[in-house]
Amino acid sequence: MVLHESGEDYLEAILVLRQQKGNVRSIDVAQHLGFSKPSVSRAVSILKSNGYLNMEKDGRLELTPQGESEAQRVYERHRFLSEWLVMLGVSPEVAAADACRIEHDISAETFECLKRHVRQYTQDNPS
Template identity: 55%
Template sequence: MEQKNKSACSDVNSFNIHASGEDYLETILVLQNKLGMVRSVDVARHMEVTKPSVCHAVATLRDGGFLTMDEDHFLHLTDVGREVAEKIYERHCFFTEQLIAAGVDPEIAEVDACRIEHVISNESFERLKKAAFRNQENEISALSKAIKDKPTE
């Protein structure tokens, strides 16, 4: 039996989970933040998939230790499931924002971000985040300098 430790959790790609499973975890996280309690029907509606598809995914994710279902059929992310969902959601938001900032149509950016979030390595993602943050800091610094250097009338 393979054991997952904290260091393994730091890289989303280290889990044996498919992109579709990551999408379900991300959706459950988003819906929990929005609605509080989430059932399979909420996930099906949000993802525009069939209830049997959600039931199959829930069973797989439950067997993998990523979520639980209570007696009232509400879905709950486990600690590991929440960590994976948060990391996927962070990637999704980052890539969506970066693509929109680069001039990509928001709908296309959303679709492309959903693809990228699943395939990029943790190392590449972290380096891109740092580079984007450095660029943002440089822009703020240049703007601040321009404001300070602006002649007063």
């Protein structure tokens, strides 16, 4: 199953909220992303049916191993791209917004090459 950009955003939000709060419920995701509760409920249902998350009896959202892997992948891209754009002089707010758009479209090959280039540059040019 191909995970679409919105699904990646939901998984990333659940991961981030779990790191911040511990337990995550649909209402937390709705508030974090600025979406309606019905929209989040629909997305949660789709992500559950595709094996990316489970909803516990008490309403907590739990990422499956597959969901955790996808969320970590997207979040790593987001953090790296945001930091890289800030290093280039982009404001943190714009960098975060741009990273959110880029993280979904950049290929794995390009992302790995970019990480390797940035690591090499920072090793050759310490602050």
